[in-house]
Each structure stands twice: as C-alpha cells, then as structure tokens.
Amino acid sequence: GVTRHYQFDIRLQSITRLCHTKNMLTVNGKFPGPRVIAREGDRLVVKVVNHVPNNITIHWHGVRQLRSGWSDGPSYITQCPIQSGQSYVYNFSLVGQRGTLFWHAHHSWLRATLYGPLIILPRTNESYPFAKPYKEIPILFGEWWNVDPEAVIAQALHTGGGPNASDAYTINGLPGPLYNCSSNDTFNLKVKPGKTYLLRLINAAVNNELFFSIANHTMTVVEADAAYVKPFNSKIIVISPGQTTNVLLKTKPKFINATFFMLARPFFTAKGTFNSSTLAGILEYEIDTPPSESDLKNHTLLKPTLPSINDTSFVASFSSKFRSLNSAKYPANVPRKVDKSFFFTIGLGSIPCPRNQTCEGPNKRTKFAASMNNISFNLPSVAILEQHFSGKDNGGVYTTDFPVVPPRPFNYTGTPPNNSMVKSGTKVVVIPYNTRVQVVLQDTSILGAESHPLHLHGFNMLVVGQGFGNFDPLEDPGKFNLVDPVERNTIGVPSGGWVAIRFVADNPGVWLMHCHIDLHLSWGLRMAWIVNNGKLSHQKLLPPPSDLPKC
Numbered sequence: 001g002v003t004r005h006y007q008f009d010i011r012l013q014s015i016t017r018l019c020h021t022k023n024m025l026t027v028n029g030k031f032p033g034p035r036v037i038a039r040e041g042d043r044l045v046v047k048v049v050n051h052v053p054n055n056i057t058i059h060w061h062g063v064r065q066l067r068s069g070w071s072d073g074p075s076y077i078t079q080c081p082i083q084s085g086q087s088y089v090y091n092f093s094l095v096g097q098r099g100t101l102f103w104h105a106h107h108s109w110l111r112a113t114l115y116g117p118l119i120i121l122p123r124t125n126e127s128y129p130f131a132k133p134y135k136e137i138p139i140l141f142g143e144w145w146n147v148d149p150e151a152v153i154a155q156a157l158h159t160g161g162g163p164n165a166s167d168a169y170t171i172n173g174l175p176g177p178l179y180n181c182s183s184n185d186t187f188n189l190k191v192k193p194g195k196t197y198l199l200r201l202i203n204a205a206v207n208n209e210l211f212f213s214i215a216n217h218t219m220t221v222v223e224a225d226a227a228y229v230k231p232f233n234s235k236i237i238v239i240s241p242g243q244t245t246n247v248l249l250k251t252k253p254k255f256i257n258a259t260f261f262m263l264a265r266p267f268f269t270a271k272g273t274f275n276s277s278t279l280a281g282i283l284e285y286e287i288d289t290p291p292s293e294s295d296l297k298n299h300t301l302l303k304p305t306l307p308s309i310n311d312t313s314f315v316a317s318f319s320s321k322f323r324s325l326n327s328a329k330y331p332a333n334v335p336r337k338v339d340k341s342f343f344f345t346i347g348l349g350s351i352p353c354p355r356n357q358t359c360e361g362p363n364k365r366t367k368f369a370a371s372m373n374n375i376s377f378n379l380p381s382v383a384i385l386e387q388h389f390s391g392k393d394n395g396g397v398y399t400t401d402f403p404v405v406p407p408r409p410f411n412y413t414g415t416p417p418n419n420s421m422v423k424s425g426t427k428v429v430v431i432p433y434n435t436r437v438q439v440v441l442q443d444t445s446i447l448g449a450e451s452h453p454l455h456l457h458g459f460n461m462l463v464v465g466q467g468f469g470n471f472d473p474l475e476d477p478g479k480f481n482l483v484d485p486v487e488r489n490t491i492g493v494p495s496g497g498w499v500a501i502r503f504v505a506d507n508p509g510v511w512l513m514h515c516h517i518d519l520h521l522s523w524g525l526r527m528a529w530i531v532n533n534g535k536l537s538h539q540k541l542l543p544p545p546s547d548l549p550k551c
C-alpha cells in the first residue's frame, strides 16, 4: 500500500439552506466535508487543524485502528480534544476492510456538520466480487438545523428534556424540493440507460434511522459497513445512523422521460417530538443523442412508497437479509466458542436533576438519561486510553466495575417498571487480549421501547442472532447463525427485541460502544471496553504520537 496525506482545516463557513444562513463548522469550507479515498492496505495520514473556538476530534467510523487506537477519535476515550489553534495528525492503516465508511467529528454534536465519505477501494490487483459498476456515487444522508446544533443539545442537556428536532434531512447536504425554500438545493442524479451504478449510502444523520427508496427502481445490496454481503434485492433500504450500505442500481434499458423521486424518511418507534419530514432527491435519465419527439412526450413524476414510520417488522425482516459473503476469499471468521458472554440491557431512563439545575424532564426532579445495564456513562475529563496506557492505576478516571449482569431481572420488553432511575459512572469492562466475546444486547421498555443502532469502535461485530421480546438464554443460542453472520460496526437493536453479537478482542486499546443516535449518546448510552495488550510485540498498542492533544 501507499501513504495518502490529507489536511483538514476546520473553519467557520457561511452556508445557506431553507433560506437560513448560518456560520457553521466545516472541513476545508465544504459541507458535507471532503471525500477521503484510499485502497485497502494503504496508510492514511490526516492532519486536522483547528481554526475555530470549539474543541474538535475526528473519528474514522468503522476503521478498525489495529494497534493505532490513538487515532480513533472519540473525545475523552482515546484522546483529549484538539483545542482551538492546535492540530493533530491521525495516522492509521486500512487493513482487512474494503467498501464505504465515513469520517465524522466525535465531540458533542459537532458531527451534525463535520462529516464526509471514507472510501476504501480494493487493492490495485483486486476487483469487486460483482461486475465493475459504470460509476460510483456517494450518497450521504444528514440533518440540517436552522440554528446551531450545539445550542440544541446544550439546551436539552440543561433542561433535562428532549431537544428541538432538526429542520430537514439532506442528501449530500441538500434538503430537496419538498421543503420550503429548497428547490434549488436538490440532489439530482443523472443516469444513462442500461448501466449499473454503485451507490455508496451513508447515514450520517445525527438522530434518525431512515427508509430510502427510488421510484420504480430496485437496488441490490452488496456490501455493508465495508464488508461484502451476499447480494439481495430490495426496493427499500433501511439505514441507521452509523451504517453504510453499498447498493447496485441497474438503470432501465432505454431513456425514460420521467422524474424519479428518491425519498428518505425516518423510522421511529418512540413517542416524542422528532423530525418526521421527507427528504427528496431526483433521478433522471440522460442520453448522448438528443431524445426524439416521442421520447419527450408525457413526462411523468414518480414517487416511491415508503413503509409506515414505525414499521418495526419491515426493519427486522430487512436486517435479517444481511449475510456475509463468506466466500473462499472473504470467509466469515466466526468464533464458534466464546470465552466471555455478556448481557447488556439498553434503554432510556432518568437520573436525579442536579441541584443547580431546573429540569423540565418527565417530573421536574429528574432528567433524561440513557443507559447500558442501568449505567449512564459519564465522560471523564482526561482520555481513558492515556490513563490506561500510563500503566498506573485508573487514577480516578474510570472504574472497572461495569456490571456484567444487569442489576435486577425483569420482563425487559413488558410493562415498564415503576422505577426508571439509573445510575451514572465511568465504568468499563477489562478483557484480556484475544478474548472471544459474545454480547446479547437487549432493548428495554423502561421509558418506552425504542430501536438503538449500537456501534462498536475497534472491531466489527458478527451478528449471530436477533429476535423480538426477551432473549431466551436456553432456546435462542441454539438458533444462532455461526456460518455466515453479517459483519457490521453498527447494528440495530430492535425496538422491544435483542441482537447477539460476537467479536474477537484482537485489538488492544480502549474502545467505545454506544448508540449512534447522538441524543442517546449524549444522555449516556455508551460504555467502554479495555482490551489489554497481548504478550507478543505485535499484540501491543503502539506508543502515543508526540502531538497527542493535552486536556
């Protein structure tokens, strides 16, 4: 592989959407940010220079960061933020992954505007396991706020309640014609007849899972989270924040005089205020020779139909279609046995309202908190990875008593318990190098069941099982797929259901696991794994770079 250098200058840039102009954080003045492209086996060296007042970090979402945890990016987990006027060089190689990922800020809600595609092409002498597409098009879903998203989350955390919803969803930064004052900001994909296009779908939205469909066209899913999957066809794609999906789009054999709408709208199962609007982009045919008179008669406008907003069963059946390719070249390496098995409950609850705050949360005395095993995770004020690497004790930065059994058994998906209070802390799980881990992630209905896209840093998860209701430890493991489970870095824990995942802890460091809905993340729906060094030299975390930011 080769080394590819990029520079990210973080600056304020004036951007207008929906007739609102605001100064917002951008990378190199672009919104969405620049495309980072490399081949499998390459090294990426990205210098991030902070020219704005905010603290910044950048995360390379889905990149395994083998032994290079210092470049992972979540603030106070693997690094202190890059302060105003400072810079930091992220330096890592791309090993064993190819496909679409993305990069985004990993501090507060800055990823609302700081995100862009990260494309890993196959090695020079290798090809796709499908016919070479005519063109490749990145499609990034995002959200637009007329105000500063930092003010939105600050306000929500201060009042202890929910935040104001975004004003629009976007494709490549463009909200499209269904919003007021937005028809000039429409993503328009011009295609030629009889060709195959590779669409690199990326959900960079802050808080919403999305349905996506293109009128009168079927897509073939071929890759997810930078791992090939067994191809399957679908008219509708479900994509959660943090997930990426490559689809092939075969265009019709002949020119069609029509506007094909591509629509995206949230999938949402909870109560509460959120943005339920619809994003539209356009697909149109173009041909080299001018279309004939008859070709141009009868222009039609076509819209796809999307499932209803809370169609959990559609989502469950869609996600069960993903299987890893599991070919001779790309085998699914599923650990058949596990060394450690965990059960994590996931849910929304409350913590007491701090004394110096007036909370507008559910009953004024509490504020919203989200938790795993009833622990709402507080960020420390120095990076856990630095503290861990120093080899001293945990220095009061974190504790190693993350509960490995949930506090009290109850019917997770049944009637909510009377007590919705959770505890807060900075609790981690420590595991030895190469531990074969299984985690059952169980959604709970403490404050209403909701679907949660769980993201794991540093590893891909093999999704060996999923189901509705309560996980049954006697029956369900017998049905696990240990042959071709899909490999993902972000997996939707179904509303009122569970998923079971496995991974091998072959990457020493500190790795965050969290809900990729930023609101839930801000409410504490996160925990961290510490994977200790192995004995051999190639099983150890590399030393920290000299420019690692200080807190």
Ligand code: C2O
Residues within 6 Å of the ligand: 059, 061, 074, 104, 106, 242, 455, 457, 512, 514, 516
């Ligand atoms: Cu894409 Cu921890 O995040």
